[in-house]
Amino acid sequence: MAAVSVAAEWQLLYNRYYRKPEIYTMQWKQFDLNRNKVACAPFGGPIAVIRDDSKIVQLYAESALRKLRIFNSAGVQLSETVWRHSGGRLVGMAWTDDQILVCVVQDGTVYRYNVHAELQEPNISMGKECFEQNVVECVFWGNGMVCITEANQIFCIPDFQNPNPCKLADPLLEEFPLCMTVIEPQYTMSGNVEVLLGVNDHVLLVEEEGVQQLGVGVGPLQKMVVSRNGKLLASFTHDGRVLVISTDFSKIIFEYNCESALPPEQLAWCGMDSVLLYWDDVLLMVGPYGDPVRYLYDEPIILIPESDGVRILSNTSMEFLQRVPDSTVSIFKIGSTLPAALLYDALEHFDKRSAKADENLRLIRSSLPEAVEACIDAAGHEFDTSRQRTLLRAASYGQAFCSQFQRDRLQEMCKTLRVLNAVRSYEIGIPLSIQQYKLLTASVLIGRLINCHQHFLAFRISEYTGLNQEVVIMHWACAKITASLAIHDAALLEILLDKLKLCKGISYAAVAAHADKSGRRKLAAMLVEHEPRSSKQVPLLLSIGEEDTALVKATESGDTDLIYLVLFHIWQKRPPLEFFGMVQARPLGRDLFISYARCYKHEFLKDFFLSTGQLQDVAFLLWKESWELVKNPMASKGSPLHGPRIKIIEKAQNLFSETKEHAFEAKAAEEHAKLLRMQHELEVTTKQAIFVDSSVNDTIRTCIVLGNHRAAMKVRTEFKVSEKRWYWLKVFALVTTRDWDALEKFSKEKRPPTGYKPFVEACVDAGEKDEAIKYIPKLADPREKAEAYARLGMAKEAADAASQSKDNELLGKLKLTFAQNAAASSIFDTLRDRLTFQGGS
Template identity: 25%
Template sequence: MIENPCFNWEKLQDIFYRNREICGLEWPSIDKQQKQQHETVFSTSTVVISTPDTIEIFDYTGSLLLSLSKKKFGEIVKLEFNENEELVIVTSKTINVVKNYLPLEIEEFDVSNKLNGAIWDYKNGTILTKETQDIYQVLNNDKLNLLYKNEGSFTILTKNHWNCNLNKIILLDINDVLEFVIEKRILSNILKSQWHRVEISNSGFVCLYNLKFNKLRVFKDPSTALLEHDLEVIPTDIKWCSDDSIVCSFTDEIKIYGPGNTYISFWYPNNITSIATEIDGLKVITKEKVHLVSRVPQSTANIFRIGSTEPAAILLDSLDLLSNHAPKSIANLRLIDLKVAVLECIDAAKHEFDITIQKKLLSAAAFGKASLDKNTFDSNIFVEACRLITLLNTIRSYGFFITIDEYCHMKSGRILNLLLTRHKYYEAVKVCELLNDASKFSILFKHWAVSKIRLSSDMEDDELLTIIKNQLKVIKFSEMISLNDIVHVSYLEGRFKLAKGIALMERNPQLKIVELLEMDENNVALEEALKTNCPELVLSFLLKCQTSLTLSQFTKLLTLDMPDNQLFLYSQSFLHEEFLFDYYRQTDRFFDLGQLILEQSKKQRTIQPFLSQIKDLYNHYQHDHLLKHEVDLFKKEESLWKYQDNLSGIFNENFNELSLGATLGKLIEMKQDRYVHELVKEFKISDKRFYHTKCKVLIDGKRFDELQQFASERRSPIGYLPFYKYLMKKKYEKEAVIYINMISGISYEQKKKMYLECNSYQEAVQIAKKERDIGGLREIFKLVPADQTHLKKLINEIIGAI
């Protein structure tokens, strides 16, 4: 039977608060005499102690994480943690953020030239300058935004006389309380009274303290005080418990104040040295222990409150009765809303530190869940809660004493970053395994590898590469880990061999090639690109190299690493002609150079000036059997170009750049029969080609009589079907009819179809009559226009006669 945790609760009006011990005090304790020269700053997971000479950073287990000499920074104005739990060291001229402990990495932001004066104070990313007391906001640790230029609007006497959250700033002038709304950039006087200290919560509640009268005032709307208290003893400190309860600390007790002069106290056996606000409570640090004061969640109060009859309390009692009074235990379940009871037990378990209580509550939830219909309760809620509680207990065992609310606020990524910053890689692996998130393993491996490289100056590249390669083999989700950041760090550290080796381990081919290119490993990068068998990737790589390398370097890359690869021949169309000229010259590719000159001259319509140069280049290949056909073809083209040049001079018409067929067609069009026969004979144009060309030219020129004469001169080597098709293509149906009967080797049906396509119904009727095709005649009858009555009559007579 576990002890009821409510015995340590205190009730303020209708809200319970509890004090729980987090851990023992493992770092050096600061007493009252030392406080003048020492300062302690707390975050959720880290403690900073500032001594006269050093800044020492501890975790909650007492391990010294880092010790910094103050001489490095000069006059320190403020120590504070940012939202990422990184220590911010503010001097009068700079803002320094400790990004990593080992190797030490500090980002410095020099503001001396950006501020009107030196930094006087810094809170939550807001700066108050020394001389003018202007207000600035720091953005992303490297930019300043002037919020308000103080031209005598207020005077802040001490650093306790102002405070801020992310939304507004409260300023205590000598006799006024001013509020500055950051978003609206509006400064307004909200109270006419004197106060000496201000604390503002994240949700906007403001607590004012008057030292003279030892008085507290809390409000959100300045016109309405939520509570006012006259204190009996001057407090040693004032902080918010979470963001809606104000706490004063005294020698060995704290008091939480509520409306109507109500308050509750928590006493401690040792003197209190510090208090610090947390997202869901208040840390109380004594000389020996660290405690957390927080609200009791409603689910927890419902279960453990003395005399509670809430469903969750009855469910927990039923679990206790199960072993000895099973019937009564089961009967109790019928009296309550079982789903509500199960959910409250699960929620309460998440908020507990004590593993025994967690197990008891989860057992009760499992007991109740077993009696619920699967359609009314999602079992994944219970499974996820168990996973989350296991994760929280694991994190706490590593010295991060966080609550469920703090975990939800920090997120798992920040927890992982804190572990990595402290080089707790084994612990980080365990957290990643519980999260089962591939992206977290990637972050973990990159941080480990980068730290290993930077801290292993005595190790050779080969040894380091072997260690990194072996770790990559065993880590989970290794196939999803990108190595580009590790390659980059290796390269910057001067470990070029290591950088190349890690780059070759990269699984993503695009990233691998980019990494190798950045290291000027062009030959290796090309080799890896070719291994992918991806033409697009190889071409992209070549185009990138073309812009980044000199001509000689690029030529060398192509000739040595891909001499026989046909992809480059395809890629020529993407490259500049200027490059191709130089490339072909350097590689003695005279035939390709000749082809390039020829293509360029054709585009410019100036072939003749380049013929001798092209001929000289082709002469290198007279005895090359593979290119003999190409050389012979060029010689024929050369003859044609000379002949065309002669024709251009004779007829004063431009024959240049025309193909052989186009030249023949033009001469036929010009009716130059003598030159037509000469061209046919000179260039051995076949009869079939001649007939096709002349047929097209005569039809295009509507020279139908000449066409008919040409068709009947002698038997056509191409037959007469092309005549018909060329005419029909031009919509000359009447002329096409002449050639249907001349076409040999076609069936009756094909011939009838041709006549009908030409709208020659009379001829179609005659061949149908000859074939005694009644069905064909009836088909023709339907197609004959209505105005050709004599033809319809003829068809009917023929059908009747058949």
């Protein structure tokens, strides 16, 4: 009997069954669709209602103020607001994929509202041309819209998330088109929207780039609507025919002759199998084969196309017209003997404790898995919970006798149906079918529940389906802050923390940012204290003006990037002395600041060191600056820039001399300045830029080479150059100028304090053998004498000198020097033998 009652509700269109169960009795009171403009969102979304200002209607007891009201699909009011917009008549109204209500008025202004009837800024203008011409009609899809003006120009917003109005090609029409529809961008070759206009006996396809003429002779068409997959066009002709044509107009799929040539008020696709036409009191369902199905209505209705059927909204009810799923047909079709029907029947017998249950199971033993699957699938397509339960019990009963069936399939369906039944309740009012739910996905459904402030249900569904609950809790927390202006910060913090702790790893910083944006800076500071991630905590502390805390947290984290972020932020906002005080108190922050400033901000770093009394550090910076001046291309040698450089070094010297610990640096700086000044004078007098930045030794040597002995003596005296060093420098300088007479004269002035070694080495290095021979005999040390002769290749003389030294090791070394000369080598062998013999005796 149950199967008979179920199938009795169906209508047959050729060989396919359709059903139209009532989902809701509408909860609104005294509502008339005829008197209002209505926009219904797909996927069981909200319904927007506003009094139709194009109709003269009796106001009854209503206020003269027009109100925009938003209901859920069960007619429970969610929100309302007074319509205060000028700009002419409301032309079009529709919901986007993001459930934003888009309202277009005559002058081309687009107003947007969320489900709470809150106006979303900014308003969008379709442009000056649209404003001047007046909008007449709009067509919406997904997140886009096209509109046509009184001048037959078409304007488009391809995406409301990034509203950028554009004008399509001019269709060059003399009269307003009979009808208009669009092929969505996702189904076009160009990826842009294509607008279809019914004009005379053909259709114009209008794009941004141009206009094409299609289907000549097919019209005139009074109504057009494109199928969900963008491949088929359903239309109503002037002579009362329903035509279904491919959208490229290459072939007619089917046509049906209606009894009336009066165009329907609404034309819609029901899934992909049939087309619905609605006149005043008749809803006609037409398919490719067989007679149409008629439904009679004594009240106005609105057709809301869905992916798997059409929702039908009337003043009193919400129905869902859909093709009966194959699994449901297999079970409930009158006279069905398919395995699923027998399994369903077996459960009924089992409940009555009848043996017929076993008989049915034996009949379908081999087909039991498919029967179980059909019962599960049919349960998923039901809106009636008692029927869901019975079908699932039948599946569970069959599964007990079926070892091959996947057990989790039944659990998954139970889980899905619990979610669907929860959102279908009157309070929530989202009548999703299972197919729509799969298309929409659980995460999008949760997002929609959140936007409707159904946070508890969204949280439970997230928890139940294993999805991330952070999104729900975050949105709840932000909404709570916005709505709780009267609650004290400390009390609100407790409420927030109680829920935020439910989700591990949640971003307290993001909630704190929202609190700050809402003007609750104290609450933001309290919330951010609970953020464990410094990378999120520190930037927010800066944005809410908590620089001191931000610096503490950044320093504690040890993250140098974060510390630098805080330092640069404070550096820009605070006076230098205040900034210096903050930095000085934090060793890591101070060191990082010094490292950065040392490279890029010398002057600022000097101010910092002065403010903290670190005079020697300022001195080191000045000294470094003096060397940086050398790199200046303007500071070439002999340049007047050496004057400032010397002053900088003198400043450094003064600062070094302030502390006893830096006496050496003070003396070095003093001598450096003195040397630079002398070198600068030398360059001026000699007109040769070869002195600056050379050492004292090199300065003396250069003076002697240039023949300026007086200057050399002055440098020697000024820098207290020892006599030994003076001899070395003068000898090498005279050899450099090859002034042998002066060298010999210098050697005879008095006994050199260095001995004659510098004279020998300088001559040998210069390759002057004859000059070197003059001084070698004067060497006091036989070893030095032997090595000098050896360097000149004089083996016999080297041997004579070495024999005087009686140094066995020296003889071995000299033998190696003359290894190529056999005769010389044997001399050293003989000497070593003699030395060994003498040592032995």
